[in-house]
Amino acid sequence: MILDQPSNSNTMHQSLELMQVLYSHYQIRLRRQVFVRTCMTLPLSSLLLFSKEKTTVIRL
Numbered sequence: 001m002i003l004d005q006p007s008n009s010n011t012m013h014q015s016l017e018l019m020q021v022l023y024s025h026y027q028i029r030l031r032r033q034v035f036v037r038t039c040m041t042l043p044l045s046s047l048l049l050f051s052k053e054k055t056t057v058i059r060l
Helices: 006-041 044-059
Strands: none
């Protein structure tokens, strides 16, 4: 990378940040899908404990 062009590196950094944000959104969406699937299969008692742990993860 050339250090003489700060504008170019800045746009690179911004696009990297955008990629990270999109990736984290994608991961959260995947977690929700997995969560819904396990909701349908698990019994209700274990589900309540599971949902308490999962909501803290999703809120982040």
